[in-house]
Amino acid sequence: MERLNFTHPIHLAVGLTLWSVWFVAVYSGLSVACAVTPPPPEAGALTLLNVGLGGFTLVCAAGLVLLAWGCCRTAKQHQGRQRFHAVVSGWLYLFSAFGVAFAGLPIIGVPPCL
Incomplete structure (x- = not known):
């Protein structure tokens, strides 16, 4: 099976889906x-x-940042609609990474089961 390129429109939904699963x-x-x-x-x-x-949160945030970085690299190589999909997907991955980090901060700093 061939992997989906970062210019594929499915990446527009993957970042926020990964955040919600996390x-x-x-x-x-x-x-x-x-x-x-x-x-x-x-x-x-x-x-x-x-x-x-906290470790799971760190791994998920790092994975989302890597996906955003991959989208950024791919966007530089394309034009038109493909570039648009890669740029918007990259921003959505980065937004999701910040969401994971922001929602994960209480996990690290607050005692569990209060």
Whole structure:
């Protein structure tokens, strides 16, 4: 199967879709972990649960930034509609990366299961 180039219109929806999948996975995972085995409140914010979710957040944000960078590189090589798709997709990937980072900050700094 041939991979989709960054000029394909599907990339206009992929960034925000990845953000929404990350959001649902992280916060539902946090809720399930708190219902099953909550960490002790005196442990603070540095728990195994927060470290795992923070690492997952970091990986997702980095992946979205790499996708944005790939779109930017591809946009320089094309003109017209293909360039438009690559540029807008790149901005949407970058917007999604900032969304992941912004929504992930409470995971790192706030004790879980409050």
